[in-house]
Amino acid sequence: MKKLGLKSFAALTLLLVSLTGCAADNQNVLDPQGPVARTQFHLIVWSFILMALVVLGVFIIFIVVLVKNGKKNNPNYDPEDDGNVKLEVTWTVIPIIIVILLAIPTVKSTYDLEKPPKTAEAKTPMTIVVTSADWKWVFRYPEQNIETVNYVAIPSDRPIKFQLQAKGAMNSFWVPSLGGQAYTMPNMKMSLWLQADHPGDYLGRGANFTGKGFAHMQFHVLAKSDSDFNKWVQHVKSTAPPITQKKYDEIMKPGTVGRMTFSSTPKDDRADIDMSSGDMSGMDMGGMHHGQH
Known part of the structure; x- marks a missing residue:
């Protein structure tokens, strides 16, 4: 009994460590910094509560059975084999209820996250095209006509629609x-x-293993106030060099690079993605739409 309790405690500790282990490097899924992350965080908490209730129920039944029947030792005991209708109905209905309690908020969240956050419906969304390559991230701003590599600046408190594509290996934007x-x-x-x-520096990364340079598939999301973001755009336009098609092709080749900033985008091979039709929204690797990993 003590061994079982210690194993259960160790398993629970391991679960909590795994959930909070991403806190390093600003990757804390349990500290949401936006409405999308909060929606998913609430879903995680709700799922955890249901799982905890299931585990607690199993342990209570287990202890009750041990206490009630542990001291009995009747070699002539012959259990009835007719079954117990009440018990069979109970252990069939309870899992169905649990699945329903998980499915309803999950489906609702999935469809809600296909649209801009409701908290910013009055604000004009901004579009940024993201290209993953081996082993870097390239961000294009169609409205501002600028391009960055391995970092992206965004205005805070404003919905951002990331249009996602890849050059080469499939990856996962996170x-x-x-x-x-x-x-x-x-x-x-x-x-x-x-x-x-709020303004801040949020770490992002690729969540799919893509070979020897996978550890370098990281980028920073720099959230700025509207005024600071506009100043940054003007600074890029006035100081950063334009990108040529030759330079863009070099960046797309497998290899690692540092942060780069360009005051233009290449004219070829960079057609906008039309998300108005045929859009397939990204599905999370962990079983939840845009969920945490």
Whole structure:
């Protein structure tokens, strides 16, 4: 009995450590910094509560059975084999109820996250095209006509629609503090809505293993106030060099690079993704739409 209790405690501790282990490097899925992340956080908490109730119920029944029948030792005991209708109905209905309690909020959240966060419906969304490559992230701003590598600046408290694509290997776009992850695929239209409540530096990364440079598939999301973001855009336009097609092709080759900023985007091979039709929103690797990993 003591061994079982110690094993259960160790398992619970391991679960809590795994959930909070992403706190390092600003990857804390349990500290949401935006409406999308909060929606997913509430779903995680609700799922955890239901699982805890199931585990607690199993342990209570287990202890009751041990206490009630543990001291009995009747070799002539012959249990009835007719079954127990009440028990059979109970252990059939309870899992159905649990599945329903999990399914309803999950489906609701899935469809809600296909649209801009309700907290910012009055604000004009901003679109950023994301391209994953081996082993870097490239961000294009269609409205501002600028391009960055391995970091992306966004206005805080404003919905951002990330249009996702990949050059080469499939990957997964993930900013734990702002929301769940979504696939990036070659020749596939994907999207993800995110929003930061406050200015800050949020770490993002690829969540799919893509070879020897996988550890370098990281980027920073720099959330700025509207005025600071506009100043940053003007600074980029006035100081950063334009990007040529040759330079863009070099960046797309397998390899690692540092942060880069360009005051233009290449004219070729960079057609906008039309998300108005055929859009397949990114599904989370962990079983939840845009969920946490």
